[in-house]
Amino acid sequence: xxxxxxxxxxxxxxxxxxVKPDEALGIVSxxxxxxxxxxxxPLNSPEPFRSIEIAAKRAPAxxxxxAGTVLTPGDVDRLHDVGGRLVVSPNxxxxxxxxxxxxxxxxxxxVFSPTEALLAARAGASSLKFFPASVLGASGISAIxxxxxxxxxxxxxxxxSDQNFAEYVKVGIRAFGLGSSLYKPxxxxxxxxxxxxxxxxxxxxxxxxxx
Numbered sequence: 001x002x003x004x005x006x007x008x009x010x011x012x013x014x015x016x017x018x019v020k021p022d023e024a025l026g027i028v029s030x031x032x033x034x035x036x037x038x039x040x041x042p043l044n045s046p047e048p049f050r051s052i053e054i055a056a057k058r059a060p061a062x063x064x065x066x067a068g069t070v071l072t073p074g075d076v077d078r079l080h081d082v083g084g085r086l087v088v089s090p091n092x093x094x095x096x097x098x099x100x101x102x103x104x105x106x107x108x109x110x111v112f113s114p115t116e117a118l119l120a121a122r123a124g125a126s127s128l129k130f131f132p133a134s135v136l137g138a139s140g141i142s143a144i145x146x147x148x149x150x151x152x153x154x155x156x157x158x159x160x161s162d163q164n165f166a167e168y169v170k171v172g173i174r175a176f177g178l179g180s181s182l183y184k185p186x187x188x189x190x191x192x193x194x195x196x197x198x199x200x201x202x203x204x205x206x207x208x209x210x211x
Contacts, residue, residue, distance in 0.1 A: 056083030134159025162202030
């Protein structure tokens with residue numbers, strides 16, 4: 001049985017690839033103050049578990065903090081140990097998904113094809129990360145969605161930003177992972193706060209227009 005993706009006003013995942021532990025508190029605080037609801041720190045960042053622990057301690061209970069590029073059950077265990085609750089992977093690994101379910105964690109495996117998407121859904125994924133979304137496009141994700149269980153949350157990740165939310169929202173995609181459009185290594189907390197504000201305003205406009 002899958003752990004459902006929690007309801008959120010804005011299901012936006014901020015991806016902090018490359019963030020360092022000594023930057024994490026300031027940048028995470030800026031995202032939280034901007035009203036971001038989920039933060040992912042990929043495991044190919046410097047000392048990622050330290051940064052995740054800092055983020056998890058800073059964030060309120062209703063904000064999802066987790067890791068990206070999670071490839072092994074051992075990664076899931078370490079993430080759980082430091083307080084992370086969101087497991088994001090570039091692939092569908094049933095052992096990773098099973099370990100995350102054991103810890104009652106939210107999962108978001110990466111998929112591209114109907115075969116991968118159906119496998120992930122059958123394995124109990126909380127949500128599906130269509131990546132790279134820029135290659136599939138909104139129409140491609142929409143076409144695949146027709147064969148998926150209606151209760152699985154779909155997220156578009158890769159090439160999605162405040163510039164093109166609208167085309168995805170029009171076909172019913174509401175969850176997004178935001179990487180370089182929101183954060184790049186070297187950016188300050190002030191830089192991230194500005195990008196987060198622009199991102200949230202663009203998302204709200206896109207959703208309102210589609211309503």
